[in-house]
Amino acid sequence: MTDRLPPEAERFLRRLADALWELASDEREAILLELRGHLSERAAQGPEPLGAALAEIGTAETLAGQFLCAATIRNDAPPAPIPPAYASPRRHDIRALFGELRATLRAGRNGLFLVSALLITVLTSSNFLLWLDKVRPELSLTGWPIFLVRTLVLLLAITAAYRILLSEDERPWTVDTRTLRAAAALVAMLGSASILVLALAGGAKQGALAAGLTAGPAATVRNLVAIAVLISVSCAFLRVQPWVAALAVGRRDIGLKRVWRGTGPVFGTVLRGWFAFVFPFYAAHVAITFLAIKVLPFGGNHLLLAELDAFVSTGALFAALLLNATAFRWVSGEAIPAPRPFGNAAPDAELVAEARRRLRVLMAGTPQMRRG
Amino acid sequence: MDITSWQSQLRKGAAELVVLSLLRQGERYGVELLDKAGGAGGVLSDGTLYPLLTRLEREGKIVARWVMADDARIPRKYYTLSADGEMLVAEMQRTWFEFSAFVTGAIEESAHDRPTAARGRTIPASTG
Numbered sequence: 001m002t003d004r005l006p007p008e009a010e011r012f013l014r015r016l017a018d019a020l021w022e023l024a025s026d027e028r029e030a031i032l033l034e035l036r037g038h039l040s041e042r043a044a045q046g047p048e049p050l051g052a053a054l055a056e057i058g059t060a061e062t063l064a065g066q067f068l069c070a071a072t073i074r075n076d077a078p079p080a081p082i083p084p085a086y087a088s089p090r091r092h093d094i095r096a097l098f099g100e101l102r103a104t105l106r107a108g109r110n111g112l113f114l115v116s117a118l119l120i121t122v123l124t125s126s127n128f129l130l131w132l133d134k135v136r137p138e139l140s141l142t143g144w145p146i147f148l149v150r151t152l153v154l155l156l157a158i159t160a161a162y163r164i165l166l167s168e169d170e171r172p173w174t175v176d177t178r179t180l181r182a183a184a185a186l187v188a189m190l191g192s193a194s195i196l197v198l199a200l201a202g203g204a205k206q207g208a209l210a211a212g213l214t215a216g217p218a219a220t221v222r223n224l225v226a227i228a229v230l231i232s233v234s235c236a237f238l239r240v241q242p243w244v245a246a247l248a249v250g251r252r253d254i255g256l257k258r259v260w261r262g263t264g265p266v267f268g269t270v271l272r273g274w275f276a277f278v279f280p281f282y283a284a285h286v287a288i289t290f291l292a293i294k295v296l297p298f299g300g301n302h303l304l305l306a307e308l309d310a311f312v313s314t315g316a317l318f319a320a321l322l323l324n325a326t327a328f329r330w331v332s333g334e335a336i337p338a339p340r341p342f343g344n345a346a347p348d349a350e351l352v353a354e355a356r357r358r359l360r361v362l363m364a365g366t367p368q369m370r371r372g
Numbered sequence: 373m374d375i376t377s378w379q380s381q382l383r384k385g386a387a388e389l390v391v392l393s394l395l396r397q398g399e400r401y402g403v404e405l406l407d408k409a410g411g412a413g414g415v416l417s418d419g420t421l422y423p424l425l426t427r428l429e430r431e432g433k434i435v436a437r438w439v440m441a442d443d444a445r446i447p448r449k450y451y452t453l454s455a456d457g458e459m460l461v462a463e464m465q466r467t468w469f470e471f472s473a474f475v476t477g478a479i480e481e482s483a484h485d486r487p488t489a490a491r492g493r494t495i496p497a498s499t500g
Binding site for chain 1: 401402403420423426427430444445446447448
């Protein structure tokens with residue numbers, strides 16, 4: 001939608017966009033559009049004014065640093081909305097979304113701890129337990145009690161992950177009413193989705209898709225309807241995920257209705273993000289599971305695959321949580337906080353005291369100016 | 373003493389007042405602000421203006437809206453003073469006038485005193 005500028009100006013804007021990846025997309029777009037307009041006017045005056053403007057602006061990284069410092073100031077008022085025609089193309093940019101995911105991760109205070117906690121959670125994944133069950137059947141780790149414990153740990157890990165990524169919660173692993181609400185919402189969603197899948201699978205069993213295509217039009221239609229319902233429910237499931245994040249961080253003002261409406265305009269981006277960042281992990285998980293169960297005999301190789309599957313499953317879970325957390329920020333309208341060097345936390349008390357002391361000494365040694 | 377560093381600090385302090393004062397005259401966008409402040413001794417530059425506007429907007433001193441002007445191909449972000457900004461700039465201008473009068477007075481006094489003192493130091497004690 002925007003006109004092309006001379007190459008040096010386009011290069012500058014690209015570098016600025018890269019350097020501003022910490023900012024929320026709305027803010028980044030607004031800055032880039034304003035700078036594009038500025039450079040466009042200078043370019044219209046001729047190559048010299050444009051060159052002078054670029055020289056005065058300096059490097060994209062320095063300018064970005066100034067914007068990031070400004071962005072640490074708390075802003076309660078909503079920013080001026082960009083004309084939609086100029087805002088929409090960038091919203092669907094996967095690269096920009098990747099920037100937001102990275103920013104969400106960096107804003108989390110304890111990303112590595114989170115990864116290891118999730119990894120421990122998924123180390124007890126079905127693939128691993130399946131191997132153990134075959135090698136040491138007397139342990140029988142695939143029973144219902146183990147399944148229940150695994151599910152509870154996973155729900156706690158998900159709630160904690162949202163708190164680490166989205167709030168300043170000092171005790172993200174504490175079980176409280178927020179944990180219970182988020183867990184209940186997740187269980188309700190996963191439970192209803194599972195029931196639906198089982199029902200659809202039961203229907204499909206009567207006329208499986210492959211057979212249905214040849215068994216006659218009625219079976220084919222039934223199977224296609226089943227697939228369409230499954231896709232729709234999956235999309236709806238994906239669309240309301242930020243609500244679970246809201247429950248986990250105790251944001252009661254962000255209800256299911258607000259999340260549903262909020263994710264509507266950005267759902268295309270969320271879906272693309274899911275296919276770009278989450279789906280590859282799922283695909284790898286399916287491939288590993290297939291190899292482990294169908295191809296390799298249970299033994300050392302299987303264990304290696306089970307371990308690899310734990311990493312892959314952690315990746316899938318972690319990418320999905322990051323995506324949902326980012327979608328939550330879009331819905332709530334919150335900017336992603338800039339990471340440290342640019343943080344505006346209260347200065348160190350000792351440094352302030354030392355600065356005051358030096359100032360007093362300086363003032364005491366300065367003769368007072370006379371007037372008149 | 374590094375005069376460049378001192379000048380830079382001086383400009384930083386004045387830039388906010390210049391922008392707010394220009395916006396007191398009416399709604400303006402970035403290029404317009406720079407052109408209006410063109411001769412203001414380098415107080416505003418292409419590189420410092422937009423982060424400053426972002427900061428002022430976030431602090432609630434100015435408000436912005438996007439406008440598709442007839443003579444532009446890209447929308448412009450126009451800024452105006454908020455109610456808080458109006459009060460602030462009036463106070464800043466009053467403070468600035470008092471401050472500049474004080475500083476100018478002190479500098480002028482110093483400039484008047486200096487030749488005598490200088491002569492006192494440079495004239496030899498005995499000229500014969």
